[in-house]
Amino acid sequence: MLSILNELKVPITNGLLLGGLYGIIGIGMSMIFGIVRLVNLAHGDLIILASYLSLVAMTFFPVNPLFTLIVVIPVMCIIGFIIQYCLLNRILGKGMNPPLLIAFGLSIILQNLLLLIFTPDARTLLTSISVKTIPLGNFLNIPLVYLVDFIVALVSIALLSRFFNRTYMGKAIRAASDDEGAAQLMGINTKTIYAFAMALASGTAGIAGILVGMTFTFYPHTGPEYLIIAFGVVIIGGLGSLLGTFLGGLILGLAQLLGAHFLGPGFQLLSGYLILLIVLTFKPTGLFAKG
Amino acid sequence: MYGIERGSRGLSGNGGSIGVNSLLRVQNIDVFYGDFHALWDVSLEVEEAFVVSIIGANGAGKSTLMNTIAGVLSPSKGTIEFHGKRINGLMPYQAVAEGISMVPEGRRVFPRLTVLENLEMGCYIHKARQKKDKVLRKIYELFPILEERRNQLSSTLSGGEQQMLAIGRALMCEPRLVLFDEISLGLSPLVIKNIYQRVKQINTEGITALLVEQDIQRSLKAAHKVYIMQSGRIRLEGRPGELSSENIHKAYFGL
Numbered sequence: 001m002l003s004i005l006n007e008l009k010v011p012i013t014n015g016l017l018l019g020g021l022y023g024i025i026g027i028g029m030s031m032i033f034g035i036v037r038l039v040n041l042a043h044g045d046l047i048i049l050a051s052y053l054s055l056v057a058m059t060f061f062p063v064n065p066l067f068t069l070i071v072v073i074p075v076m077c078i079i080g081f082i083i084q085y086c087l088l089n090r091i092l093g094k095g096m097n098p099p100l101l102i103a104f105g106l107s108i109i110l111q112n113l114l115l116l117i118f119t120p121d122a123r124t125l126l127t128s129i130s131v132k133t134i135p136l137g138n139f140l141n142i143p144l145v146y147l148v149d150f151i152v153a154l155v156s157i158a159l160l161s162r163f164f165n166r167t168y169m170g171k172a173i174r175a176a177s178d179d180e181g182a183a184q185l186m187g188i189n190t191k192t193i194y195a196f197a198m199a200l201a202s203g204t205a206g207i208a209g210i211l212v213g214m215t216f217t218f219y220p221h222t223g224p225e226y227l228i229i230a231f232g233v234v235i236i237g238g239l240g241s242l243l244g245t246f247l248g249g250l251i252l253g254l255a256q257l258l259g260a261h262f263l264g265p266g267f268q269l270l271s272g273y274l275i276l277l278i279v280l281t282f283k284p285t286g287l288f289a290k291g
Numbered sequence: 292m293y294g295i296e297r298g299s300r301g302l303s304g305n306g307g308s309i310g311v312n313s314l315l316r317v318q319n320i321d322v323f324y325g326d327f328h329a330l331w332d333v334s335l336e337v338e339e340a341f342v343v344s345i346i347g348a349n350g351a352g353k354s355t356l357m358n359t360i361a362g363v364l365s366p367s368k369g370t371i372e373f374h375g376k377r378i379n380g381l382m383p384y385q386a387v388a389e390g391i392s393m394v395p396e397g398r399r400v401f402p403r404l405t406v407l408e409n410l411e412m413g414c415y416i417h418k419a420r421q422k423k424d425k426v427l428r429k430i431y432e433l434f435p436i437l438e439e440r441r442n443q444l445s446s447t448l449s450g451g452e453q454q455m456l457a458i459g460r461a462l463m464c465e466p467r468l469v470l471f472d473e474i475s476l477g478l479s480p481l482v483i484k485n486i487y488q489r490v491k492q493i494n495t496e497g498i499t500a501l502l503v504e505q506d507i508q509r510s511l512k513a514a515h516k517v518y519i520m521q522s523g524r525i526r527l528e529g530r531p532g533e534l535s536s537e538n539i540h541k542a543y544f545g546l
Contacts, residue, residue, distance in 0.1 A: 168415060175401045175412045182399040185361060187387030187416040187464060240403070290403065 009140055011261040012254065017142070019253025020150030021215065023246035025208045025226050026233025027157060028201035034239040035177040035197045038088065041103040044227030045110040046202055050076050050209025051218050052114055054125055065125040065214050066148070072206045080202025085195040092194070107223065114220035125213035149211045154246070156207050160200070161242045173197050232272060236279050238286020247288055251275065312339040314499050315360065315391075315468055320369030320379070322352075322359050329355045330366070331524045337468065337501055342494050344502040344514035348543060352523040353503040354396055357470045360501070361393045362386035373468070388416050392466035396473045396503075398457040402446035406437055409445050409456055413463025422465065430459040433489055451482035458489065462498070469493070471502045475509065487513055507539060521545040 029043045040046075050072050057068040083106065091098040124130070132144040164170035176183040176190045183190050212218065212226065229252070237248020252272050259271020279287060315337040322330040330352050337343045347353045358364045360371060362383040371379040373389055381389070392413075401409050410430065414423050431438035434455040440448060445456055454474055461469050471490065475483040490513065494500050504510040510517055511531040519527040519542040526542035527534065540546075 168411065168420065171404065171408050171411060172415055175404060175408075178401040178403050179399050181363070182395060182401065183412070184363070184383040185387070185393045185395055185399075186412045186460070187384045187419075188412070189382070189384045 008258070008261070011257040013140060013142060014146060015254035015257035016250055017146035017150045017253070018257065019250035020153040020246070021146075021208070021211055021249070022229055022233050022253050023249025024149075024153035024156055024204060024211065026230040026237070026249055027160070027242060027245050028204040028208070029227075029230040030234045030237065030239060030242075030245045031201045031204075032198060033234060035173055036084070036088070036092075036194050038099045039103065040201070041100065041227065042083075042106040042110060042223075043201075043205060043230050044225065045107045045114075045223030046076065046080070046205040047209040047212060047226045048114065048218055048220070048223040049079075049110055050206040051125065051213035052118055052123070052220075053206075054210045054213055055118075055123055058125065064129070065127050065210050066129075066152070069207065069210055072210060073203045076202045076206030076209075077199040080205075081195045081199040083202070084198035085191070088198070089191045089194060092191070107227075111221050111223060118220060120219055120221075122217045122219055123213070124217045125210065127214055130214055145215050149215055152207065152211060153249075156204060157242050157246050160204070163200075164242070169193070169196060173200075232276050235276055235286060238283075238289030240290030241288055244286065244288025244290070248286065251287070311341075313337070314339040314341075314374055315501070316370075316372045317356075317360065318370050318372070320359065320366035320371065322355055322364055322366050324355075324364075329523050330359070331522075332369075333520075333523075333525055334369075335518055335525065335528075337499060338516075339467075340494070340497055340499055341515045342490070342500045342502060342513055344504055344510040344517045345520055346504060346507055346510045346517055346539075346543065347520035348505070351520040353520055354472055355523075356520070357393065357396075357472050357501070357503055360386075361391060361470055384416075387464055387466075388418075390464075390467035391470065392461040392464055392468070393470040394454075394457045394461045394472060394474055396476065398450075398453045400445040400448075400453050400456050400460070402444065404445060405442050406445050406448070406456055407441040409460050410437070410441075410463055413460035416464055419464040423463070426463055426465060430462055433462075433492065434459055451478050451486070454478060454482075454486055455489070458486070458493075462493065466498065468499045468501065471500060473503055473505065475504065475506060483509070507543065511539075519543055 025047065029040055032038050032040045053072045053075055054065050054068040057071045058065060087102055088099055091102065129148055130145045133141045134144055134147065135141050164174060172188050172193055176188060176193045180190050232252050233245060233248045236251050237245040255275040256268045256272040260268035263271060313336050317333060317335040319332050319334055320330060321332060333356060345353045345356065355364065359366055362381045362385065366379050370377055373391060378386060378389060401412065410427060414420050414426065436452055437456060437459055445453065448456060474486055490500060502513065514531060516530050518525050519539060521542060522545060527538060
């Protein structure tokens with residue numbers, strides 16, 4: 001028994017820590033899906049856009065990438081607000097296809113814009129964090145960057161949850177997602193509220209982008225990889241609760257690393273999607289869906 | 292206190308009301324749902340501090356008229372004036388800022404928000420937020436059950452309690468005019484009686500009310516003035532005491 005635990009301690013710890021990163025990758029997608037009823041196919045590309053923004057910021061101020069959050073989050077929020085206010089709000093209520101097409105188009109534009117500016121070279125947000133490990137006694141070595149990812153993700157989601165439960169705007173966003181018409185009758189301008197929701201979601205993409213950039217290498221076209229992770233997190237966690245999305249991320253991360261441990265590294269992605277398939281079969285609304 | 296100087300439209304003509312301030316004046320509006328002509332040349336006047344009731348069968352256009360006043364629909368012809376200011380073409384959230392608030396048909400409370408959060412959404416507009424605590428206390432006095440259940444999700448309330456919440460929520464912005472759309476729908480007679488008593492209480496505090504109701508007797512009892520609609524038109528107008536039940540039935544059924 002102890003030997004099994006000893007053998008599994010590494011994939012379990014790393015899976016949970018990586019799962020935290022998956023949680024922050026999926027949270028923005030989940031919010032927009034739940035609030036605006038819109039599948040944002042450009043979410044992954046927004047994440048990679050943020051990675052590049054951080055890269056640019058670091059050339060001006062050679063600091064730890066985490067400090068570039070101060071610049072990247074506001075910029076991403078503004079980009080998100082503009083996308084919703086100027087593009088997506090125009091086609092709300094006109095069926096499922098127009099918003100999908102716009103988001104898809106946005107994804108292609110972002111990828112090619114990044115390709116044009118930054119060339120297809122592999123990049124990473126270099127920091128000493130990326131290579132350090134923290135020993136937990138002589139029991140376990142934790143990669144520091146995974147731990148930082150997990151903590152930043154957890155803190156972000158806790159702050160987000162506080163925002164949704166404590167502020168007028170947070171409550172108005174939830175009200176608009178419950179009943180748009182009734183929210184308008186309360187004096188809430190739902191289109192502006194949707195734009196703020198998208199700003200917030202893009203802000204979380206900004207956080208995710210910096211963490212992803214610190215943890216892995218990225219190219220202009222890596223966005224869709226993270227889009228698929230975000231999809232997985234949303235499907236496993238279900239809509240309606242931030243904590244559920246975070247837990248969905250943990251399950252996906254755990255499934256991937258345990259799969260890689262038992263079946264070999266080539267099966268890491270596959271085993272994640274097997275869990276996805278199982279959840280879709282037995283609980284299509286997601287494990288932690290509300291309402 | 293608010294004697295009615297004006298008789299039916301036919302007797303007094305279209306001149307303004309004498310001695311009573313008109314709060315809402317709807318003049319000759321036409322409303323369409325796509326190609327469907329829903330309201331035909333509808334005119335209506337609501338005096339300050341009155342309870343005015345619109346009666347009509349299903350599909351007569353009552354809710355359409357309410358939604359048009361609240362800004363959900365926009366008239367293709369005619370004007371809507373609220374204390375002298377033209378308000379047609381405003382969005383619903385702008386109408387709230389003007390002082391018009393609505394208790395929508397089917398209550399439409401926010402199911403995943405708590406009772407207190409629902410009430411807070413009622414005072415979302417900035418000038419209402421500052422008076423939140425004061426108004427909230429008044430609403431808890433009006434509906435003590437809402438204070439008791441303030442931290443419950445509103446989806447866990449009974450139908451009558453949800454209706455009280457919807458009314459409380461509409462009052463949070465300290466409106467001058469409240470539109471009550473079918474507030475007795477699906478509720479037991481006892482609960483309906485209770486809710487109408489509250490509406491009366493709200494009205495005595497100076498809030499003007501425009502009611503839509505299918506129950507003719509209940510409407511005649513509650514209102515200072517009634518309008519009877521049929522097929523998207525106003526068929527009859529007057530104070531409850533003046534209208535014979537024969538005329539009311541004729542107008543109601545369009546005979």
